[in-house]
Amino acid sequence: MLKATFSNEQIDTLKKIDKEIKPNELISLFDKSNLDSDELVQILKASNALYRVGLQVITDEQYDLYISMLRSINHLHPYLNKVEPEALAEAKTVELPQRMLSTEKAYSKEDIEKWLKRILKAAQEINISEKDIYLRVTPKLDGYAAFDDGQKLYTRGDGYRGQDITRAFDRGLKVAENGVRGLGPGEIVIKKSYFDSKLSDIFENSRNIQAAIIAEKKLDENVQKAIKDGACVFYPFTLIKNKTAHFSEIIENFESIVEEIWKAVDFDIDGVILETTHEDLKEYMGATRKSHRWQIAFKVNEDSAEVKVISITPQTSRTGRISPVAELVPTKLSGVTIKRVTVHHYNMVKTKKIGSGAIVEIVRSGLVIPKIERVIKESEVQLPDNCPSCGSKLLWESDHLICPNKSDCPAQTENTLIHFFKTLGNNDGFGPKVIEKITNFGIKHIHEIYQIPKHKFLAFGFGDKTSQNLVDQLQASREIEIEDWRFLSAFGVSRLGGGNCEKLLQHCPIVELFEISVEDMVKIDGFAQLSAEAIVEGLANIREEFFKVYNLGFKLSVTAKESDRVSLNSPIAGTVVVFTGSMQQGSRGDMEKHAKTLGAKVAKSVTGNTTYLVTGEKVGETKINAAKDKGVEVLTEQEYLSLIG
Structure with missing residues (x-):
């Protein structure tokens, strides 16, 4: 892709922000053309961290390119669904x-x-x-x-x-x-x-x-x-x-x-x-x-070029889908040398006849990863018969080639474990490199990682201090409270991201979710038939592993049930409440959570539907008067606390 070097200041900063980032390994990744999702995330994390502290290592355009490369490999990757952090080294959050x-x-x-x-x-x-x-x-x-x-x-x-x-x-x-x-x-x-x-x-x-x-x-x-x-x-x-x-x-x-x-x-x-x-x-x-x-x-930018395809490389994702990657004759586009572009799926490879020797027009719009706009010259296509990771016979599922080996495919196993710890987000030890090293010793399941003692980590080649840290991180991830919807989302069920997990858990406890039928799920607002079928099937596939992990004793905060909110006998049940300003009773987030448990709907901005605007310190008169003009009752923090008893 491009050349990169790190100054001593950049190296020191990276070590402070994320001990898993190894600058020497990163330098080689910047110059690599065939990057997988783990390598892309390493580049993105390091580049973002350095950018935030004023030690930029790549341009904004190059960063956007790497983002889009990751999206083209797996548009559901957890990194893409997180807010890019404004982080400081060695600072508490x-x-x-x-x-x-x-x-x-x-x-x-x-x-x-x-x-x-x-x-x-x-x-x-x-x-x-x-x-x-x-x-x-x-x-x-x-x-x-x-x-x-x-x-x-x-x-x-x-x-x-x-x-x-x-x-x-x-x-x-x-x-x-x-x-x-x-x-x-x-x-x-x-x-x-x-x-x-x-x-x-x-x-x-x-x-x-x-x-x-x-x-x-x-x-x-x-x-x-x-x-x-x-x-x-x-x-x-x-x-x-x-x-x-x-x-x-x-x-x-x-x-x-x-x-x-x-x-x-x-x-x-x-x-x-x-x-x-x-x-x-x-x-x-x-x-x-x-x-x-x-x-x-x-944002503005667009550029295009006609490029010759060298070959099509198959890559196995966490879900088992085989992604076709077109290896290209290196071509400069918007100031960046492009060597590869992901084709949407193998049916596109087959129908558009995109193989070795094909000429395609690639368009790079908005300084992002190029996409194939059209095929100028077709060529003979060779479709893979076997999974590039485990060798299993591939199957067609709609437009996609699929590896059916869910239990023993190294690529699927490794990416599933990475997804779990990334989504959980309450420990810092288990990044892609650590997971890769662990899986090389036959660890395939989440619950197995939590059962690894210190001496095993030492045997895997980790140092004494690192091994103890990994054990401590595993313990911490069970003790640090996390939302039950986040825990469920970490298992990577198709179409069951954080938002859908929260919706389901508003209607059903997490341990009972595995008994829900497609018909019952469709009755919940936001779930169509096809999504419900995919989710129910996905839950069945992870059921055994889920309970093995769940029974390890994680500290989960339970999503408030929709039925509880409606039936609660509280002064604010059924009302719409907006909190603004600095609160003394607790953080605004804590007060919002508590209001939800009392049956209120919490909003972020005042509208004609708002019932109460609860004001903390240093709230401008303009905001208060605007709320009153809409007929909203304005309460001080103390008045609100008196209202809810």
């Missing part, structure tokens, strides 16, 4: 007052129009007229994502937990546009004009300065002066320059509006963000685990 999500990306006007169709469809479903649908377009600041609750400033972290960086305000950092503290999510940024004129000879890029502002070490005097001069600011999203208009006007004048917004601020931006302004529509559409459905980021 704390719960965020409010979830901070990434933004879905689009790379063409057509992508925006598809997103808009989803907006209009949702509006129709809740009887919102098209004339009331307006879009807000803002610059997508390329800074350091953070959240200000008025008392503390937090990094975005993983979207749920971040790190306390209030020291940035203590150092004199101001809110942009003469704003006040406590306006929620935003970005730490520096003016481009100031950087170019005063700091470009001292710092390689503005990211170095953003990282320095929040770092624990003593602040560089040049950065301190930039803060004093007002060039470095925290820019809340609510204050950012924007254009708000009816959606029809936005689409009709899309190119000119994008150009206008792109030049609206004196800060680095990497796109524009579009979002609906209708609060009821926002609440109805909600969010995935990674991004809001009512918001999208538009």
Whole structure:
């Protein structure tokens, strides 16, 4: 792919952030053309970590390319469904007052129009007229994502937990546009004009300065002066320059509006963000685990080339699907040398006749992984008969070739174990390299890993300190509380991601879920017949292993049942509650969870359907008056606590 080297500072930083990352191994991966999903994740984790601390090793375009390579291998990979963390080395995490999500990306006007169709469809479903649908377009600041609750400033972290960086305000950092503290999510940024004129000879890029502002070490005097001069600011999203208009006007004048917004601020931006302004529509559409459905980021780039196919390489995924990867004559596209591209499935290979010697047009839109746009010259195709990992005879399932060997296929086994620990997310020891080493000694199941004693890890070739750490991590993963939906999702059942797990567990305890029928599942909102059939079959396949792991004694927080919420006899049962500001009773997240157990529906923003707005400290009068104008009852934290007894 590309050449890369690491400075001593980058190596030290990587060691602090993730002990599993080995810089020497990473350097070889950067120069490798045939990367598997584990190798891609290693590159992405290291590149993201270095970028966040101002020690960027690859360009944004190259990072996007690796993301898309991973998506083309496995679009359901856990790394793709997590918020890319704003991480600091050697810093403890704390719960965020409010979830901070990434933004879905689009790379063409057509992508925006598809997103808009989803907006209009949702509006129709809740009887919102098209004339009331307006879009807000803002610059997508390329800074350091953070959240200000008025008392503390937090990094975005993983979207749920971040790190306390209030020291940035203590150092004199101001809110942009003469704003006040406590306006929620935003970005730490520096003016481009100031950087170019005063700091470009001292710092390689503005990211170095953003990282320095929040770092624990003593602040560089040049950065301190930039803060004093007002060039470095925290820019809340609510204050950012924007254009708000009816959606029809936005689409009709899309190119000119994008150009206008792109030049609206004196800060680095990497796109524009579009979002609906209708609060009821926002609440109805909600969010995935990674991004809001009512918001999208538009980024620009497109390039294409005609390329010769050298060969088609089969790769086995965690689910047993065989992914065809087209090895290409190395071709430069958008500044990056492309050597491979994943074909969607083997039926496409067969029908489009994409084999050795074929000529294809590849398009790289939005600085992402190229896709095959069309086949210019066909060639003879050779389909694999056997799994490249275990040698089992392959079977056709719809458009895909499948390895049926679920129990003894090394690729499926290894990827399943990696998926479990990644999704569980409550221990740091069991990354791809550790899993690979363990599976080489015949470990095939999750429960077997938890039964490995220290002397076995030593026998596997781990050092004494590492072996003890691995034992401790396994113990910790059973003792650190995690949500039951996350635990279930970690087993990797097809079509059973975190959201669907939570929906099911609102209706059925986790241990009883394996008895649910397809007919009963279809009755639950959000589950169609085909999805229900796939999930029921998947649950049957993991049942034995699930209970072996479950019985090891994990500490699971139980999802509140839908029936409990309806039947609870509490003053807020059936109401819609929004919490804002800094709470004294506990974190806002804790209060939201407690409100749910009392039968309330918790929302993130005030709409006409909101029953109570519960206010903590430092909540602006504008927000309170806006709620009152909608007929919402505003309660102080103490009034709310008195209400619920």
